[in-house]
Amino acid sequence: MGAGDNRGMDSTPANRQVDARDRDGEGRARNARPRDGLGRPLPYGTDGVERQPEGVVRAPAATVAEAQRLLAAGKPFHAHEVFEDAWKSGPEEERELWRGLAQLAVGLTHAARGNRAGGPRLLRRGAGAVEAWAASSGRPRPHGLDLAGLAGWARALARDAERDGSAVDAAVRAPRLRG
Template sequence: MDRDRDRDEAGRARSARPRDAYGRPLPRGARGEERVPDDYTAPPEEALAEAQRLLDTDRPFHAHEVLEAAWKAAPDPERELWKGLAQMAVGFTHVRRGNAQGAQSLLRRAADRIAAYDPAPYGIATMPLAAHARQVADRIERDGLDAVTDQDLAPSLGAIVS
């Protein structure tokens, strides 16, 4: 077992290293972005609002962490929806990291998962989001990463947020 790696009480690997805005690890001791806590939990509406805020501020990796926490806490009938939303945020993260193939793959997988939910709970705009994820993936395939705009990486989740 790698003793230098951060681990939780059960011995599972975790990463406590600081990260940049796109989730890339920084050297230990560097000043990184504020992280989503490992034990983050929130009601679905709150998780959607936080994920939207993070997408709107160009922090797709962190939005993914929020959506992943919601996916892991979701009841079985909703898990694939949350997984798809998390995958979409990771696809956007791959765009920011310059990984065209990873972005296309994750955005298409996300679109398939998200599109399976119509109507969706919590006011999530599944059909527009699925179409958007496919359009961005197609544009990357056709025109490259430079064709993706900042607005493309912050779609409205369509959640009803108070």
């Protein structure tokens, strides 16, 4: 190797960009591709649905209202992100509640995408999580949420998705969070 020749010292091929990933305003990797209502990436330049902002701290009532609005609009992927914000920013004693609700929304997302195995599995996992949280906390209706009704909804949808094997209409099959 001659002076100033650093070939072999860098493992990046000369024809490849070192980091071509999309980044957010803070430099974190974040895919900028547009998404459809179920969170599936679309080709660059395609009109997608507006993304749910991440890291928003909301009061529980606002979380439930926003998630319900998104679910009713057939956007369970986006509702999942609202629940995820609550799970990450809320009080420790409620984290498993919000996590279970996020799993329900992801389960509906996968069922709406036609994922015959993953959708039902996530719906059942979410149902078990909200039931376990209700039992351990002694709060079956936190923030007006009907946890028993949501668990029943999730298990019924899981059975239907497995039996029918086709994608469900997320807006039609969206749960009512408050009974």
